[in-house]
Amino acid sequence: MKTIEKSTPCELCMSRKFSLFSSLSEPHLCHLSDHKNFITHKKGQILFYEGTKPLGVFCINDGVVKVFKTASNGKEQIIRLAKKGDFLGYASLLGEESYSNSATIVEDAKICFVPRESFLKVLAEDTEFHRRVTKALCHDLGIMEDKLTDATQKSIRERLAFTLLKLSETYGIEGNEGEKIDIILTREEIAGLVGTATETVIRLLSEFKKDELIDFEGKKILVLDKRGLARLSDFYG
Amino acid sequence: MKTIEKSTPCELCMSRKFSLFSSLSEPHLCHLSDHKNFITHKKGQILFYEGTKPLGVFCINDGVVKVFKTASNGKEQIIRLAKKGDFLGYASLLGEESYSNSATIVEDAKICFVPRESFLKVLAEDTEFHRRVTKALCHDLGIMEDKLTDATQKSIRERLAFTLLKLSETYGIEGNEGEKIDIILTREEIAGLVGTATETVIRLLSEFKKDELIDFEGKKILVLDKRGLARLSDFYG
DNA sequence: CAGATTACATGACAATAGTCACATAAATCA
DNA sequence: TGATTTATGTGACTATTGTCATGTAATCTG
Numbered sequence: 001m002k003t004i005e006k007s008t009p010c011e012l013c014m015s016r017k018f019s020l021f022s023s024l025s026e027p028h029l030c031h032l033s034d035h036k037n038f039i040t041h042k043k044g045q046i047l048f049y050e051g052t053k054p055l056g057v058f059c060i061n062d063g064v065v066k067v068f069k070t071a072s073n074g075k076e077q078i079i080r081l082a083k084k085g086d087f088l089g090y091a092s093l094l095g096e097e098s099y100s101n102s103a104t105i106v107e108d109a110k111i112c113f114v115p116r117e118s119f120l121k122v123l124a125e126d127t128e129f130h131r132r133v134t135k136a137l138c139h140d141l142g143i144m145e146d147k148l149t150d151a152t153q154k155s156i157r158e159r160l161a162f163t164l165l166k167l168s169e170t171y172g173i174e175g176n177e178g179e180k181i182d183i184i185l186t187r188e189e190i191a192g193l194v195g196t197a198t199e200t201v202i203r204l205l206s207e208f209k210k211d212e213l214i215d216f217e218g219k220k221i222l223v224l225d226k227r228g229l230a231r232l233s234d235f236y237g
Numbered sequence: 238m239k240t241i242e243k244s245t246p247c248e249l250c251m252s253r254k255f256s257l258f259s260s261l262s263e264p265h266l267c268h269l270s271d272h273k274n275f276i277t278h279k280k281g282q283i284l285f286y287e288g289t290k291p292l293g294v295f296c297i298n299d300g301v302v303k304v305f306k307t308a309s310n311g312k313e314q315i316i317r318l319a320k321k322g323d324f325l326g327y328a329s330l331l332g333e334e335s336y337s338n339s340a341t342i343v344e345d346a347k348i349c350f351v352p353r354e355s356f357l358k359v360l361a362e363d364t365e366f367h368r369r370v371t372k373a374l375c376h377d378l379g380i381m382e383d384k385l386t387d388a389t390q391k392s393i394r395e396r397l398a399f400t401l402l403k404l405s406e407t408y409g410i411e412g413n414e415g416e417k418i419d420i421i422l423t424r425e426e427i428a429g430l431v432g433t434a435t436e437t438v439i440r441l442l443s444e445f446k447k448d449e450l451i452d453f454e455g456k457k458i459l460v461l462d463k464r465g466l467a468r469l470s471d472f473y474g
Numbered sequence: 475c476a477g478a479t480t481a482c483a484t485g486a487c488a489a490t491a492g493t494c495a496c497a498t499a500a501a502t503c504a
Numbered sequence: 505t506g507a508t509t510t511a512t513g514t515g516a517c518t519a520t521t522g523t524c525a526t527g528t529a530a531t532c533t534g
Contacts, residue, residue: 069382071390072471079382095375100382130367137374138332144381145306145316145337151388152432153308156521186481195389197522202483234309393491423511434492439513 007038007112008061015061018085020132028122028129035118040110047103047111048089054099056115058088063109064183068192069101076192081106081183083170091137093119107183156196160204162233163194164214168223178224180217244275244349245298252298255322257369265359265366272355277347284340284348285326291336293352295325300346301420305429306338313429318343318420320407328374330356344420393433397441399470400431401451405460415461417454 008014010033016022021029038061041047047058047065058065064083068076079101082088092099093116123130150159164181172179185193191201205221208214213229215222223229245251247270253259258266275298278284284295284302295302301320305313316338319325329336330353360367387396401418409416422430428438442458445451450466452459460466 069386071386073390075390077386077389079385091375091378094371095379096372097376097379100379124364127361127364130371134331134367134371134374135333137371137378138328139334141328141374141378141381142332142334142337144378144385148316148381148385148388148432149306149308149314151385152314153310153312155519187483188481195385198481199483199523200521202481203521206483424513425511435511436493436513437491440491443513 007036009033010036010112013061015059015085019059020087020129020136021059023132024122024126024129028126032114032118032122035115037113037115038110039113041105041108043105043108045105047105048099050100050102051098054089054093054116056113057090057093057119058103059112059114060084060086060088061110061112063105063111064107065103065109065111066106066189066192067101067103076189077195078189078192081170081193087136090119090133091140094123094133094137106185106189151195156194156200157204158233159194159196160190160201161208161213161229163190164208164221164223165226165229165233167221168226172223175222178215178222179226181221181223184219244273246270247273247349250298252296252322256296257324257366257373258296260369261359261363261366265363269351269355269359272352274350274352275347276350278342278345280342280345282342284342285336287337287339288335291326291330291353293350294327294330294356295340296349296351297321297323297325298347298349300342300348301344302340302346302348303343303426303429304338304340313426314432315426315429318407318430324373327356327370328377331360331370331374343422343426388432393431393437394441395470396431396433397427397438398445398450398466400427401445401458401460402463402466402470404458405463409460412459415452415459416463418458418460421456 010016010021010024010029011026021032024032036059041063048054050069060082062084064081065086065088066078067080067082067088068078071077082103088103089099123133150162154162167181167183167185168179171181171183173182187201187205188198190205191198194201205214208229209216211228213223213225213232215224247253247258247261247266248263258269261269273296278300285291287306297319299321301318302323302325303315304317304319304325305315308314319340325340326336360370387399391399404418404420404422405416408418408420410419424438424442425435427442428435431438442451445466446453448465450460450462450469452461
């Protein structure tokens with residue numbers, strides 16, 4: 001199923017512009033280019049499993065990947081959705097631990113795999129790059145603190161409204177009737193993102209639609225009233 | 238209220254043995270020692286506020302500090318309890334962001350403050366140290382993923398049982414009738430740790446006591462039945 | 475294309491957990 | 505020490521949310 005094609009060299013990769021690799025020196029870029037693997041993945045495929053050892057880092061050229069943990073009740077808690085330009089698996093690699101989560105493809109993806117040695121070599125030789133990686137980790141940590149606080153202190157309705165706003169921020173494309181969240185997620189996946197039961201998501205989405213906050217276009221969601229969702233998503237506004 | 242005393246030099250600090258500073262070179266240690274501030278803090282004092290700029294990192298020589306976020310409903314979500322040998326504030330410093338959380342003293346503490354410049358200097362000059370800091374950040378990230386998953390997928394009863402086990406792991410001292418959690422937390426703080434309402438914690442602790450899983454000794458909690466708590470804390474065991 | 479599987483939807487119900495109100499105990503402080 | 509504040513505890517009630525059962529629609533697959 002996985003396809004190896006000829007890949008764009010990192011030097012010419014457009015996705016790189018917005019990634020941690022954006023300011024690497026020419027030689028380091030070439031080194032990565034020479035050692036990376038470019039693989040096309042189809043929806044549903046697995047990138048890595050929680051508990052296995054990271055052998056390198058993944059760099060998303062295109063597509064969407066969900067990073068999730070499987071809870072003891074069998075449900076998936078989605079930690080984040082990774083898109084073009086995002087890196088995957090570097091936290092486990094640098095933490096020298098097994099993967100703390102699993103990753104599967106949500107939208108067909110083109111992904112480069114940079115082997116451990118190459119990544120670590122560049123990290124060791126390029127202090128500025130190491131600094132940027134550290135900075136990214138710190139930022140992620142802050143995001144996780146926010147998520148944890150929201151998870152314990154906000155209602156599901158608030159969290160779902162907030163999730164929809166975030167999704168429209170990241171995947172939204174402006175249309176004539178509201179902003180379309182241009183990514184197909186099942187209700188179960190939205191539930192995993194919010195941290196709730198699938199049925200609850202279905203019910204709340206219907207409610208949001210009835211209240212004309214959102215609408216559906218095929219499998220995609222249209223955000224009609226951002227202000228309304230924002231009001232719902234927080235105690236303030 | 239804050240007291241500046243003569244401090245132990247880092248070279249001789251016992252808490253350092255278990256900290257990120259454990260493997261620093263002599264010159265770097267001396268540099269830190271020369272530039273740090275040693276301050277004694279009383280219970281209830283504030284180390285830093287969410288939203289302010291970090292001017293350095295804190296290194297706990299002794300005592301306990303709670304790191305928390307204030308949710309929009311006014312409740313505190315405790316992110317972690319930091320103890321002897323732990324560092325505070327480095328994620329915000331290295332993330333080049335304002336503090337993402339606040340920190341206050343839970344048990345009287347002796348804390349060294351290492352100014353930004355000194356910390357960054359050592360970080361830049363000692364690659365191995367940088368590597369260790371990165372590793373710690375990655376580890377923390379994994380812990381936050383676990384916490385998020387627990388928060389969304391487990392019941393309060395499970396989370397409280399788990400929290401008690403974790404506390405006894407970290408602060409437990411063996412006694413003749415079970416392990417004593419040797420730290421005084423109010424019910425409100427336990428609620429902040431678990432992410433629930435104070436009343437719920439009070440009720441569940443009474444229940445746990447009735448079921449002879451725990452007992453109270455003054456303001457402290459005795460863990461009588463770890464196995465029982467472990468059974469309660471997870472769907473498996 | 476038919477059968478199977480997966481996704482979506484809805485109702486009924488139960489249970490968990492939050493809120494509010496109030497009482498008592500403990501700690502702090504003037 | 506007495507007064508005030510803070511912490512703990514309990515009851516009553518409600519709202520939210522999860523679970524289970526069931527049905528339909530959509531999608532996949534041989």
